[in-house]
Amino acid sequence: MPKAAKSLLVTGGSRGIGAAVCRQAAAAGYRVAVNFASNEDAALKVVSEIEADGGEAFAIKGDVGTEADVMAMFEAVDKRFGKLDALVNNAGVVDVVARVDEMSAARIERLLRINVLGSFLCAREAIKLMSTRHGGKGGAIVNISSAAARLGGVGLYVDYAASKGAIDTMTFGLAREVAREGIRVNAIRPGMIETEIHADSGDPDRAWKVADTIPAGRPGTAEEIANAVVWLLSDQASYVEGAILDVSGGR
Numbered sequence: 001m002p003k004a005a006k007s008l009l010v011t012g013g014s015r016g017i018g019a020a021v022c023r024q025a026a027a028a029g030y031r032v033a034v035n036f037a038s039n040e041d042a043a044l045k046v047v048s049e050i051e052a053d054g055g056e057a058f059a060i061k062g063d064v065g066t067e068a069d070v071m072a073m074f075e076a077v078d079k080r081f082g083k084l085d086a087l088v089n090n091a092g093v094v095d096v097v098a099r100v101d102e103m104s105a106a107r108i109e110r111l112l113r114i115n116v117l118g119s120f121l122c123a124r125e126a127i128k129l130m131s132t133r134h135g136g137k138g139g140a141i142v143n144i145s146s147a148a149a150r151l152g153g154v155g156l157y158v159d160y161a162a163s164k165g166a167i168d169t170m171t172f173g174l175a176r177e178v179a180r181e182g183i184r185v186n187a188i189r190p191g192m193i194e195t196e197i198h199a200d201s202g203d204p205d206r207a208w209k210v211a212d213t214i215p216a217g218r219p220g221t222a223e224e225i226a227n228a229v230v231w232l233l234s235d236q237a238s239y240v241e242g243a244i245l246d247v248s249g250g251r
């Protein structure tokens with residue numbers, strides 16, 4: 001473990017892209033808080049993998065869309081690490097494929113609560129710990145948006161796409177709001193990535209089924225997204241502020 005290792009909270013760190021970010025960030029020397037919503041086994045597996053590799057991590061349960069959970073989560077991270085240097089706002093959900101004229105209010109509300117409100121609440125708490133305005137030492141936030149924000153989610157999930165559009169705008173505005181307080185805020189827009197999220201939309205094989213529509217000819221991997229996230233968090237990206245980086249195989 002390098003001296004004065006940086007600490008990182010990854011929301012939705014138990015599976016998919018978040019888990020890959022946790023593993024790669026730990027390999028880069030971060031102490032990692034692995035947030036999960038319900039799949040504790042998956043979160044503990046990520047923690048074990050990191051520990052087996054000589055890193056430090058702990059699992060923390062919490063629904064990012066519930067303010068009390070978010071508050072408790074940041075308190076626990078602060079207590080455990082004594083500081084926070086970075087946040088990856090990764091937790092996100094889709095719902096089953098539907099046209100807008102078939103969507104219930106409850107569906108749209110849940111999606112916006114987790115994807116948008118959750119990212120705002122976590123960013124708010126991270127800023128309180130990291131901003132020089134609040135006595136912190138600065139830090140970095142990476143928001144996980146989606147290529148859907150550009151493509152619109154037509155015929156699949158326009159609500160999800162719109163939630164990611166909100167993440168893009170939040171990234172743009174927040175980056176400028178806190179840039180002078182030592183915090184860099186950026187986003188990544190993944191394209192079709194092979195994770196379990198597609199099963200939640202009703203088609204576990206969706207990523208490969210659309211491979212022909214992707215210039216790269218294949219879906220991406222969670223590791224390919226994590227590479228970009230860890231770079232954006234790092235000092236290598238010290239002059240990157242408010243950027244929205246497409247990591248989408250050209251789609």
Ligand code: NAP
Nearest residue numbers: 012014015016017037038039063064091092146193195197
């Ligand atoms: P995934 O494999 O379904 O994993 C989702 C993760 O989010 C899990 O760790 C899950 O925890 C957690 N989570 C779900 N709801 C949560 C909540 N309310 N509070 C806290 N954690 C919660 O998803 P993924 O594909 O890795 O997606 C990660 C992010 O990338 C999402 O924001 C997604 O929108 C975005 N993205 C994905 C793709 C893609 O093709 N996969 C493309 C573009 C953008 P549990 O394990 O406890 O359920």
